[in-house]
Amino acid sequence: xxxxLASQLELRDVTKRFGxxxxxxxxxxxxxxxxxxGIIGPNGAGKTTLLNxxxxxxxxxxxxxxxxxxxxxxxxxHRIAKLGIGRxxxxxxxxxxxxxxxxxxxxxxxxxxxARRRPKEAFEQADEVLExxxxxxxxxxxxxxxxxxxxxxxxxxxxVATKPQLLLLDEVMAGLNNVxxxxxxxxVRAVHATGVTVLLIEHVMRVxxxxxxxxxxxxxxxxxxxxxxxxVLRDERVIQAYLGERYAKRRQP
Amino acid sequence: xxxxxxxxxxxxxxxxxxxxxxxxxxxxxxxxKLWFRIATxxxxxxxxxxxxNIIGGITGYAAFxxxxxxxxxxxxxxxxxxxxxxxxxxxxxxxxVVASAFAALIGLPLLRLRGHYFAVASxxxxxxxxxxxxxxxxxxQPLFGGASGLFLPILSIDNRGLFxxxxxxxAAAIAIxxxxxxxxxxxxxxxxxxxxxxxxxxxxxxNTTAYKVGAFALAAALTGLAGGxxxxxxxxxxxxxxxxxxxxxxxILMALIGGTxxxxxxAAGAVLLQLLIQFLGGSLPISFDIPFVSTDARPIVAQVxxxxxxxxxxxxxxxxxxxxxxxxxxLSLSYLRRSLRETSL
Amino acid sequence: MADFVQLVVLGLLAGGVYVAVGIGFGLVWxxxxxxxxxxxxxxxxxxxxxxxxxxxxxxxxFLSLPVDAVALFVxxxxxxxxxINRIIRAPLxxxxxxxxxxxxxxxxxxxxxxxxxxxxxxxxYSGQGLELxxxxxxxxxxxxxxxxxxxxxxxAFVLNRTRIGLAINAISADRDAAQLVGIDLxxxxxxxxxxxxxxxxxxxxxxxxxxxxxxxxGEPYTLxxxxxxILGGLGRVSATVVGGLAFGxxxxxxxxxxxxxxxxxxxxxxxxxVLVLVTRPQxxxxxxx
Numbered sequence: 001x002x003x004x005l006a007s008q009l010e011l012r013d014v015t016k017r018f019g020x021x022x023x024x025x026x027x028x029x030x031x032x033x034x035x036x037x038g039i040i041g042p043n044g045a046g047k048t049t050l051l052n053x054x055x056x057x058x059x060x061x062x063x064x065x066x067x068x069x070x071x072x073x074x075x076x077x078h079r080i081a082k083l084g085i086g087r088x089x090x091x092x093x094x095x096x097x098x099x100x101x102x103x104x105x106x107x108x109x110x111x112x113x114x115a116r117r118r119p120k121e122a123f124e125q126a127d128e129v130l131e132x133x134x135x136x137x138x139x140x141x142x143x144x145x146x147x148x149x150x151x152x153x154x155x156x157x158x159x160v161a162t163k164p165q166l167l168l169l170d171e172v173m174a175g176l177n178n179v180x181x182x183x184x185x186x187x188v189r190a191v192h193a194t195g196v197t198v199l200l201i202e203h204v205m206r207v208x209x210x211x212x213x214x215x216x217x218x219x220x221x222x223x224x225x226x227x228x229x230x231x232v233l234r235d236e237r238v239i240q241a242y243l244g245e246r247y248a249k250r251r252q253p
Numbered sequence: 254x255x256x257x258x259x260x261x262x263x264x265x266x267x268x269x270x271x272x273x274x275x276x277x278x279x280x281x282x283x284x285x286k287l288w289f290r291i292a293t294x295x296x297x298x299x300x301x302x303x304x305x306n307i308i309g310g311i312t313g314y315a316a317f318x319x320x321x322x323x324x325x326x327x328x329x330x331x332x333x334x335x336x337x338x339x340x341x342x343x344x345x346x347x348x349x350v351v352a353s354a355f356a357a358l359i360g361l362p363l364l365r366l367r368g369h370y371f372a373v374a375s376x377x378x379x380x381x382x383x384x385x386x387x388x389x390x391x392x393x394q395p396l397f398g399g400a401s402g403l404f405l406p407i408l409s410i411d412n413r414g415l416f417x418x419x420x421x422x423x424a425a426a427i428a429i430x431x432x433x434x435x436x437x438x439x440x441x442x443x444x445x446x447x448x449x450x451x452x453x454x455x456x457x458x459x460n461t462t463a464y465k466v467g468a469f470a471l472a473a474a475l476t477g478l479a480g481g482x483x484x485x486x487x488x489x490x491x492x493x494x495x496x497x498x499x500x501x502x503x504x505i506l507m508a509l510i511g512g513t514x515x516x517x518x519x520a521a522g523a524v525l526l527q528l529l530i531q532f533l534g535g536s537l538p539i540s541f542d543i544p545f546v547s548t549d550a551r552p553i554v555a556q557v558x559x560x561x562x563x564x565x566x567x568x569x570x571x572x573x574x575x576x577x578x579x580x581x582x583x584l585s586l587s588y589l590r591r592s593l594r595e596t597s598l
Numbered sequence: 599m600a601d602f603v604q605l606v607v608l609g610l611l612a613g614g615v616y617v618a619v620g621i622g623f624g625l626v627w628x629x630x631x632x633x634x635x636x637x638x639x640x641x642x643x644x645x646x647x648x649x650x651x652x653x654x655x656x657x658x659x660f661l662s663l664p665v666d667a668v669a670l671f672v673x674x675x676x677x678x679x680x681x682i683n684r685i686i687r688a689p690l691x692x693x694x695x696x697x698x699x700x701x702x703x704x705x706x707x708x709x710x711x712x713x714x715x716x717x718x719x720x721x722x723y724s725g726q727g728l729e730l731x732x733x734x735x736x737x738x739x740x741x742x743x744x745x746x747x748x749x750x751x752x753x754a755f756v757l758n759r760t761r762i763g764l765a766i767n768a769i770s771a772d773r774d775a776a777q778l779v780g781i782d783l784x785x786x787x788x789x790x791x792x793x794x795x796x797x798x799x800x801x802x803x804x805x806x807x808x809x810x811x812x813x814x815x816g817e818p819y820t821l822x823x824x825x826x827x828i829l830g831g832l833g834r835v836s837a838t839v840v841g842g843l844a845f846g847x848x849x850x851x852x853x854x855x856x857x858x859x860x861x862x863x864x865x866x867x868x869x870x871x872v873l874v875l876v877t878r879p880q881x882x883x884x885x886x887x
Contacts (some may be wrong), residue, residue, distance in 0.1 A: 055456050081458035095449035097514075106446050109439050110458035119439065162457050315691050362876045368690055369633045370875055373824045377868035380821060385865050498817075502698050505691065553706045560702030567696045568684050 008033040008068060008197055009166060015062035016049055023049040025221035036198040038208035041218035042241055047201045051168050055087045056080040084112040086164030088155040090171040094143040101139040104129050104157045111162025129161045133187050149180045160191055169200040173207050185210050289414035295527045296421035297479050302507035302519035303428035304475035310513030312468045313448030315372040317501050318379030322352040322473040324495035326480025328386055331403045331490050341408055345481045352477025353470040360469040383496030402491030405484060417486040424482060428475045433516045444468050533558055604731050605850045613846025614743030617839050618804055619819045620826035621750050622797030624838040627827060629770040629790045635697040637823055638816030639704035640795050644670055644802025645811045646712060652719045659719045659807050666799035674795025679788040708813035716810035742804040749800050754835040766790050825871040
């Protein structure tokens with residue numbers, strides 16, 4: 001890599017079909033190390049499918065994904081996690097029978113090459129991460145007692161505990177109120193400040209403008225526009241994609 | 254669970270105390286032989302229930318065919334002792350090795366299945382392996398003894414009953430120790446993560462395939478060990494006693510009664526359920542009469558009672574058994590009502 | 599070539615029984631999400647009813663099939679309404695254990711009532727058959743294939759054309775939504791299980807004509823029904839028909855392999871099932887759910 005700002009993650013013509021429909025259709029973009037990038041787009045634009053492709057949960061039907069110069073297409077999810085790509089799920093998937101602290105510790109126990117391997121060290125690392133996301137006071141609680149915003153924090157904590165170099169966040173703000181969004185934004189900034197590259201999917205425009213240096217707009221599985229958030233959001237086609245969706249929504253019973 | 258552990262201790266000490274008591278009282282030795290047999294059976298089920306807990310309770314894969322590993326262990330040791338004339342103690346270690354190798358082999362395709370599919374596919378494997386073992390011929394001769402089974406030379410040692418009881422008890426201790434270790438290790442945390450959410454486990458770096466197969470093979474090794482001991486203890490093995498389908502359900506029920514995912518729960522459940530089964534079957538010295546039932550029909554009636562009991566336990570305490578052995582709930586009417594409300598329509 | 603045709607015919611005839619056994623099992627599994635380990639026991643109850651009516655009153659076994667169906671329907675409805683409904687929302691393991699418990703009770707009650715002797719139903723025409731090459735295909739076998747297909751058609755009709763059938767389809771698609779539009783879940787569930795049991799009863803009557811029965815003779819059929827449903831694909835009667843016939847064919851060809859004999863039937867069945875599950879989980883005919 002000769003470029004001064006090395007591309008950490010490169011997507012080339014990434015395609016994923018379900019039946020005859022291309023959910024992700026020839027997507028190409030780069031993510032630079034240390035960047036914080038937002039992916040936006042209407043419902044069904046293929047955002048989550050794209051994250052699933054990057055984290056290995058779904059196999060590509062075409063194209064290639066390169067991580068620090070090497071192709072990771074077709075690798076199993078745990079191999080990709082070990083290489084340093086962490087992720088959260090939009091619908092949170094905590095390990096229900098465990099405490100908050102244990103959930104984070106499991107992330108540390110497995111996770112990337114830099115994560116801890118002994119349970120005792122993993123628990124120490126879990127405590128650091130819980131402090132970072134603001135869950136330290138609730139470390140001993142059962143997951144079932146957590147509120148929705150706290151569950152989202154835990155989802156992030158578990159991913160951060162794997163010590164990723166790139167963190168994929170799938171709508172961590174969805175379903176939160178304005179105050180909670182502000183708190184969550186602070187959390188994302190704090191995680192980014194530790195040197196982690198962040199790629200986040202969002203539906204809420206304010207989030208993209210608030211934290212992202214760059215935005216990528218997906219529509220019908222294709223990249224509609226990319227660039228600085230303020231510029232992208234004024235783009236005619238982007239406005240149309242969103243307006244179209246809003247009209248469609250209004251027409252539904 | 255503590256109550257269960259106490260019962261377990263008593264049940265296991267019973268033969269020892271009765272041995273002393275019986276001998277000093279000069280009673281014929283029949284009684285304590287029977288106790289040894291029952292206690293050894295209990296220890297055998299402690300191994301199987303504890304082993305099932307590793308794949309079923311900790312990893313969350315409802316394996317219904319673990320009896321295949323018991324049978325494979327029994328036949329491995331049985332073949333080596335009966336046909337290759339190995340000494341028993343040299344043949345025994347190969348039982349868990351062969352059983353776990355087999356588990357790893359079938360685990361790769363089977364563990365890609367989930368839910369009902371895995372449960373019934375594993376049940377099918379249990380049935381199919383038993384059939385194959387009985388029916389495979391080599392050069393016109395049944396390879397594994399065929400329908401007439403396999404006879405092992407009787408071990409010529411003193412106190413055979415005591416020896417096999419301690420051997421089986423040692424296997425149970427190993428199974429419990431392995432579970433204790435698993436629950437404290439990175440391996441165990443990975444298994445629990447798989448049980449709670451397999452996809453989430455994979456994206457934090459758990460090699461789900463390797464872990465699931467590992468848990469399956471570990472359970473198979475312990476179950477195979479019990480089978481290996483059984484073959485020499487029982488001297489005779491065939492498809493019926495090495496691959497009994499009902500063991501599949503019994504070991505699961507034991508783990509459920511005692512508490513899945515715990516260290517001692519399945520073993521405690523094994524003591525309770527096995528004592529009950531032996532009691533209903535009329536094998537216990539403390540016997541009883543079932544009204545209107547002839548002695549011939551008694552084993553059948555015992556099975557009916559066992560079936561009804563299974564239905565009642567499952568209906569009234571789907572979570573209950575686990576809960577109150579874990580000390581989280583007390584058995585009460587309101588508890589039963591709540592537990593019914595949660596699961597019924 | 600003649601051998602080949604012969605095997606196909608024999609396979610399809612054997613498949614008739616698997617169709618009859620599979621449709622009820624598939625209905626209960628698809629709608630109630632219960633793998634019914636008592637299914638084979640229900641089948642054998644039907645067999646004993648047919649045998650009892652034949653041996654005590656000389657009633658033709660084909661005429662007793664409706665009796666099997668009605669009796670098993672009543673039993674199935676009661677079991678679901680009184681017992682299984684109570685744990686329908688519990689985890690998978692519990693429905694498994696519950697139906698195994700029911701299986702244990704049924705088999706042992708049958709043992710108490712009828713003993714473990716082999717019982718067979720032999721009407722006057724049981725020896726006659728159609729000559730096909732060098733084998734004779736009994737008319738009872740031919741007729742039972744017909745009955746099995748008819749039963750499947752009747753079940754499909756009930757499911758697609760009647761009020762209760764639509765209700766069953768609705769709960770199978772979305773239990774909560776079905777409840778919201780006013781379907782009585784307890785009744786609809788019990789009807790589903792009752793229909794499944796009725797099919798099992800018919801299957802049992804057919805089996806009693808083909809083989810000698812004992813109280814435990816139904817157990818292999820539970821596992822085979824599972825394989826049949828997987829083979830065809832869960833969720834449609836027509837898929838189970840295809841699965842049952844395919845299973846009959848596989849068995850016929852498997853047994854024709856020199857040296858294998860009938861003893862490997864289960865091994866072949868389960869090998870096939872695992873293969874299908876791993877390579878084509880939706881079954882031969884099914885859509886991915």
